Amino acid sequence: STRQSVTVIGLGPMGQAMAGAFLDRGYDVTLWNRTASRADALVARGAVLAPSVKDAVAANELVILSLTDYDAVYATLGPAEAALSGRVLVNLGSDTPEKARAAARWAAERGAVHLTGGITVPPSGIGKAESSTFYSGPREVFDRHRPALEVITGRSDHRGEDPGLAALMYQIGMVMFWTSMLSYWQAVALADAHGMKAADILPHAVETANSLPGFFAFYADRIDAGVHTGDVDRLAMGKASVEHVLRTNADAGVDTALPALLVDAFRHGMDAGHAADSFSSLVELLKKPAA
Numbered sequence: 001s002t003r004q005s006v007t008v009i010g011l012g013p014m015g016q017a018m019a020g021a022f023l024d025r026g027y028d029v030t031l032w033n034r035t036a037s038r039a040d041a042l043v044a045r046g047a048v049l050a051p052s053v054k055d056a057v058a059a060n061e062l063v064i065l066s067l068t069d070y071d072a073v074y075a076t077l078g079p080a081e082a083a084l085s086g087r088v089l090v091n092l093g094s095d096t097p098e099k100a101r102a103a104a105r106w107a108a109e110r111g112a113v114h115l116t117g118g119i120t121v122p123p124s125g126i127g128k129a130e131s132s133t134f135y136s137g138p139r140e141v142f143d144r145h146r147p148a149l150e151v152i153t154g155r156s157d158h159r160g161e162d163p164g165l166a167a168l169m170y171q172i173g174m175v176m177f178w179t180s181m182l183s184y185w186q187a188v189a190l191a192d193a194h195g196m197k198a199a200d201i202l203p204h205a206v207e208t209a210n211s212l213p214g215f216f217a218f219y220a221d222r223i224d225a226g227v228h229t230g231d232v233d234r235l236a237m238g239k240a241s242v243e244h245v246l247r248t249n250a251d252a253g254v255d256t257a258l259p260a261l262l263v264d265a266f267r268h269g270m271d272a273g274h275a276a277d278s279f280s281s282l283v284e285l286l287k288k289p290a291a
């Protein structure tokens, strides 16, 4: 048969969206999930729920994993070890680069190939042409399965053979995503303390966030050149500013952990003698944290 087929293991919001995208493209989709009922809607659309995880792995060469972390991967694939030989395991769940490297070795010991993936979009972005995923692992295996992988996100970026690379790129994005979202929750809490709803500050929040790429671009070249001159901003100014942020949040009676962390970071920079340098000099301190 010329029909294309794939196995998807893990049916949280992401795995469900992936399986749905494959069904939309006419793939034969085999599913497995610890909680079987999460497959119901997909089975109604034509997917097949395997009777065991071993059957799910045995069904197709290409096995997509969408689980919480590698602990969940090992817990899930343990009973399927005997079926792993010859399989291509593509893990699109989050974890560390080190865990991805260990998993690639674990797979190889069982005759399987491991590709690491890092998806940069939420479930609503799955199946979309403009969405993108980082991959790493054997290039030839990636190239062979690229058409199927690009059903999940229309664009893919193979970073190299090292299985840790895709996880690293994913985590580089996530450290920004989580801290940025926490900064937004902080802003919403501060606004709420003054009777404003999230919707009231949305335009201001969006404009503030949209200003950030300009800062990234401006500082990237200077940081790479080791230039932290205080010609456009000085750390001493920044320290005064983040103290105003801390004070404003404290006065409002909202949590101050995040603003206090900012003040700490800027104070470290001042103590290290960077008062007259740009606040980009904090990068140097982040690279070499005090013991």
Ligand code: NDP
Pocket (backbone or CB within 6 Å): 009, 010, 011, 012, 013, 014, 015, 033, 034, 035, 038, 066, 067, 068, 069, 071, 072, 075, 076, 092, 093, 094, 095, 119, 120, 121, 122, 123
């Ligand atoms: P979850 O992280 O909630 O993944 C849930 C899946 O993992 C379910 O299938 C769940 O099974 C399974 N699972 C968890 N622990 C175990 C275990 N010990 N044994 C067996 N199965 C287990 O949801 P998402 O779908 O949102 O995310 C999947 C991965 O994708 C995560 O690593 C996440 O970080 C990443 N990701 C998520 C994005 C998002 O926006 N949601 C975006 C990009 C990446 P059960 O149904 O039985 O509970």
